[in-house]
Amino acid sequence: SQKIEQNSEALNIQEGKTATLTCNYTNYSPAYLQWYRQDPGRGPVFLLLIRENEKEKRKERLKVTFDTTLKQSLFHITASQPADSATYLCARHGSGNTGKLIFGQGTTLQVKP
C-alpha cells in the first residue's frame, strides 16, 4: 500500500533561517504531491501542489521539490518567521482517480524569535 512518511520529531529553528521539511513515499511515484499547513485545533490549509514533472515549485517564501529517484519531496520556508510555526502535512493520492488523499503524520515546525 502507498505510504507517506514525515519526520515526527519537531523541527526547531531560529527566525530568519530556512526550514526544510522532508516527505518520503513508498511504492510507485504519485503524479502529484500536496503540502498543507495545520495550526493547533484547526483544519489543514492547502499550500502547494507539485506535479511529478515539475521538480520544483515556488510560492512566495515557500519552495517544494519532488525527486522521483529518491521518492522524496522537500518543503522549504525561507526567511522563516515565528508566524510560520505550525504542523506541515504532506499528502499523496491513493489509487484511482477519485482524489482521495493519504496524509503523512506531519512535522511540527517551531520558529523561535
Place this chain on the structure above:
Amino acid sequence: DVKVTQSSRYLVKRTGEKVFLECVQDMDHENMFWYRQDPGLGLRLIYFSYDVKMKEKGDIPEGYSVSREKKERFSLILESASTNQTSMYLCASSLLGVDYGYTFGSGTRLTVV
C-alpha cells in the same frame, strides 16, 4: 470567501447515542471527505463521496455511516457512539480529479463519555 462549514466546533455525547456531524461547502465541489485525526495516528479517511448519493468507504469506516443527499452537504453519522470515537473530525471538499487541493473545515472536537 469560499468555505467548508462544520456545524459544531465542540460536541460532548454519551456512549450509545446516535451522533450527526454536518458539513456544508459552498464551492460546488464534487468530492467531499470525512477524516478523523488522532495524536500519533494522523489523518485517517472514514468515508468519501464524489457525487450526490454516492459514497465510498475509506480506511476506517467501521462504526460510521454517511449521507449525501445534496451536493453541498455531507453528513457523518455515528450509529452508536463509543468512547474510542472521541476524536477531532475534519470534513473536506475538492474538485473532482487528482490535481486539486482540499479545502478543510475547522473541525469538530467530539468527546464521547
